[in-house]
Amino acid sequence: MIEEKRIVLRNADLIDPEKIEDYLLAGGYQGLEKARSMSSPDLIAEIKKSNLRGRGGAAFNCGLKWSFAPADAPVSYVVCNFDEGEPGTYKDRIIVQKDPQSLLEGMAICGHAVNSKQGYIYCRGEYPYVVDLLNRAIDQARGKGVLGDFDIEVRMGGGAYVCGEETALIESIEGHRGEPRIKPPFPGVAGLWAQPTVVNNVETFTNLPSIVLNGAEWFAAIGAPNYPGTKVLTLTGDVTNRVSIEVPTTATLREVIYDFGGGIKEGKKFKAVQVGGTSGGFIPESLLDTPIDFDSMRGIGATLGTGAVFVMDETRDIVDITTRIAKFFEHESCGKCNPCREGTFRAYEIMKKINQGQASVQDIENLTILSQVMEKACLCGLGQAAPSPILTTLKHFYPEYQARLQLN
Amino acid sequence: MITLTINGKEVQTPKGSTILEACQQAGIPIPTLCYDPDLRLAGSCRMCLVEIKGRPLYAASCVAPAENGIVVETESPGIVAARKVILELLSARHNFNCQVCEKNGNCKLQDYCYQYGVKESRFNYGEPTNYPINDPNPFFERDYNKCIMCTRCVRACEDISIVRAISVENRGHHAKISTAFDGNLTDSPCVFCGQCVMVCPTGALTSKVSAGLGRSYEVDKVLTTCSYCGTGCTLELNVKDDRVVGVTSNRTDTGSPVNKGALCVKGRFGWDFINSPERLTTPLIKENGEFRKASWDEALDLVAKRLGEIKTEFGADSMAVFTSARVTNEENYIAQKFTRAVLGTNNVDHCARL
Ligand SMILES: Cc1cc2nc3c(=O)[nH]c(=O)nc-3n(C[C@H](O)[C@H](O)[C@H](O)COP(=O)(O)O)c2cc1C
Ligand code: SF4
Ligand code: SF4
Ligand code: SF4
Ligand code: SF4
Ligand code: FES
Numbered sequence: 001m002i003e004e005k006r007i008v009l010r011n012a013d014l015i016d017p018e019k020i021e022d023y024l025l026a027g028g029y030q031g032l033e034k035a036r037s038m039s040s041p042d043l044i045a046e047i048k049k050s051n052l053r054g055r056g057g058a059a060f061n062c063g064l065k066w067s068f069a070p071a072d073a074p075v076s077y078v079v080c081n082f083d084e085g086e087p088g089t090y091k092d093r094i095i096v097q098k099d100p101q102s103l104l105e106g107m108a109i110c111g112h113a114v115n116s117k118q119g120y121i122y123c124r125g126e127y128p129y130v131v132d133l134l135n136r137a138i139d140q141a142r143g144k145g146v147l148g149d150f151d152i153e154v155r156m157g158g159g160a161y162v163c164g165e166e167t168a169l170i171e172s173i174e175g176h177r178g179e180p181r182i183k184p185p186f187p188g189v190a191g192l193w194a195q196p197t198v199v200n201n202v203e204t205f206t207n208l209p210s211i212v213l214n215g216a217e218w219f220a221a222i223g224a225p226n227y228p229g230t231k232v233l234t235l236t237g238d239v240t241n242r243v244s245i246e247v248p249t250t251a252t253l254r255e256v257i258y259d260f261g262g263g264i265k266e267g268k269k270f271k272a273v274q275v276g277g278t279s280g281g282f283i284p285e286s287l288l289d290t291p292i293d294f295d296s297m298r299g300i301g302a303t304l305g306t307g308a309v310f311v312m313d314e315t316r317d318i319v320d321i322t323t324r325i326a327k328f329f330e331h332e333s334c335g336k337c338n339p340c341r342e343g344t345f346r347a348y349e350i351m352k353k354i355n356q357g358q359a360s361v362q363d364i365e366n367l368t369i370l371s372q373v374m375e376k377a378c379l380c381g382l383g384q385a386a387p388s389p390i391l392t393t394l395k396h397f398y399p400e401y402q403a404r405l406q407l408n
Numbered sequence: 409m410i411t412l413t414i415n416g417k418e419v420q421t422p423k424g425s426t427i428l429e430a431c432q433q434a435g436i437p438i439p440t441l442c443y444d445p446d447l448r449l450a451g452s453c454r455m456c457l458v459e460i461k462g463r464p465l466y467a468a469s470c471v472a473p474a475e476n477g478i479v480v481e482t483e484s485p486g487i488v489a490a491r492k493v494i495l496e497l498l499s500a501r502h503n504f505n506c507q508v509c510e511k512n513g514n515c516k517l518q519d520y521c522y523q524y525g526v527k528e529s530r531f532n533y534g535e536p537t538n539y540p541i542n543d544p545n546p547f548f549e550r551d552y553n554k555c556i557m558c559t560r561c562v563r564a565c566e567d568i569s570i571v572r573a574i575s576v577e578n579r580g581h582h583a584k585i586s587t588a589f590d591g592n593l594t595d596s597p598c599v600f601c602g603q604c605v606m607v608c609p610t611g612a613l614t615s616k617v618s619a620g621l622g623r624s625y626e627v628d629k630v631l632t633t634c635s636y637c638g639t640g641c642t643l644e645l646n647v648k649d650d651r652v653v654g655v656t657s658n659r660t661d662t663g664s665p666v667n668k669g670a671l672c673v674k675g676r677f678g679w680d681f682i683n684s685p686e687r688l689t690t691p692l693i694k695e696n697g698e699f700r701k702a703s704w705d706e707a708l709d710l711v712a713k714r715l716g717e718i719k720t721e722f723g724a725d726s727m728a729v730f731t732s733a734r735v736t737n738e739e740n741y742i743a744q745k746f747t748r749a750v751l752g753t754n755n756v757d758h759c760a761r762l
Binding site: 160177182184330331332333334335336337338339340341342343344345346349350353363366369370373376377378379384 | 449450451452453454455457464465466468471473486489490493494497498500501530531533534556557575576578579580581582583
């Protein structure tokens, strides 16, 4: 049985999150101190070498992303993506609620690397109590002077899922309609108020203090070589233990569900698991021995995404669940690009028709071609990923669809 | 220069070009809906998608930079299939009534549906779009049942007219072009310049003034200068059977050097006086309190005679000429020249100074 391994949750339940003194006693801000003794290029090289990949979903090499920001820009920004809008995901909230200073330290380390003096935390609108906690933590950090000349402000989202997409998030901070921008330019070159901007996820930032303190080699040796470190996972659905855990990325789905989740509730049988949030693919029993790291999940047509693990037992209705997911995307599409604006709407309508037992094979064919086009043609990740639950359930659970079709 | 391969052909293009620009330079047609060279890029309609070898996603060529060595396909089976799906999705929310539509024959949606053989949509699921058409302004119709959400109107209002009367409200399929609080344009900052109508690729925004008077393919376009003011905007009079039935913009640098197609409400919508029965078409001379028709020669002779008499009796400075912003620069120039050189006075002024 694999063990939990705690890097980002190293202080969880061991310190009082409201007290910076506790954090300092636990070795807090030593990573930042060490980072500040290094030159910016050396720090970036170190993070690059650790192969820390973004924990917000796209798994981009963190140090490499930082290196795109021009070193000599007079103004640049560090933005923490704490929108956490992916249903079933609450890992960033757990991390911040248990150890807010760790996030501030991670952002300040990034600030030193990219020569930025200002950070923003974009917090999910449904977490107002976490905003309060963060503001108290920032006040304490300012009071102790640990952040030096780096400052951090918290901004609140308004509840749109798409505002977790980094460029829509930037638009939202700027006070505009939350719509993704076209790329290039990437935020690293022209982001917030057209200045170089690094956007990283909460979990990405909170890995940094330990990486700087213990060195890139230490981190790179943990978990899967291509996606080293740990991942905080949130278990929901029909598992016995609906918990959040932090495990090395070599853990398999089966280990996660059965060793940590305690298996399926009430002794029922497993049917499917959806990993990475609502836009993740559905995974059948036969693929449960896949490790959770980003590339292995990709390999089976799924995604690690945010690390949400949504388990469904044998009684669950796959078509009904997929219909509800389609409704989510119909509701959350920002409406900027054609294939997603119209596609999520029609996909939901087709799913409803199937779910109500009124669809024909032709309707499923139409849904399939629509989904395949959306994956490749949509402007941002929302529309590109929205068809994934549809396509993976059609692939792995087709009999459930078939049973719903009209016979003639 | 950048060298890339498009449809098997090596193409060179200046650094900083988009793939769309590279295609245009190479004479390769790409369908576009949201792209407008005069507006900020949106990259949102996805009609201009192309396939780049080795990349999993299609690229919107209007915003994708041309890069050295990339291999681009513009009409691969996957791209054609994607464009068809996009057109079908737009069709599913579109109220097609081309037979009575002002845009018939000059409509991008119609053209591309024809080009890609989209006869009907596979995606007519759910309720059809049904927006009320009831903006009471006298200048143009807003029929969002024909809108393809390209946001060209929003960008034109913001970038050309700098008014920002309209924007997008709601999300997803329910997103719609709207004024603040979805009211009438007359209650918004709209100045009815019609730049939005100019850029709209479909029949969602059409002139009420020229409605029913002629198809775009029936009219001759006569390039002329707007006679309303001294700015000197170029416009195109749309002429059918010797009758002006509309005004459109010429947006080329050479055809329209002053305004590049932008007009104001008067130039774009204020031309219906041309055919008004109330319009004066001959000079009138007042005799015994009544006007009677006269020839130009007779009228001009009378004016010259009377002006001469006044000048002899009271001196040139007893006269003054007041000119108007509603005539062209050239006409204003002639008026002051006439005042100084013919009447012999410097008493000349212009309404713009009031
Ligand atoms: C629709 C959509 C929603 C997203 N939501 C989030 C989110 O809630 N939190 C997050 O960290 N990243 C989210 N992302 C990913 C971000 O765009 C971005 O990749 C990420 O913040 C980068 O940080 P990282 O490199 O540290 O992962 C979302 C992306 C898309 C397309
Ligand atoms: S894919 Fe969807 S969410 Fe993303 S830009 Fe297009 S409409 Fe908006
Ligand atoms: S907008 Fe175009 S496609 Fe639509 S009715 Fe008018 S001409 Fe036909
Ligand atoms: S008429 Fe002019 S001001 Fe009014 S919405 Fe159109 S572009 Fe804007
Ligand atoms: S009204 Fe016309 S220009 Fe505006 S979004 Fe609709 S189709 Fe485009
Ligand atoms: S023309 Fe390129 S996305 Fe619309």
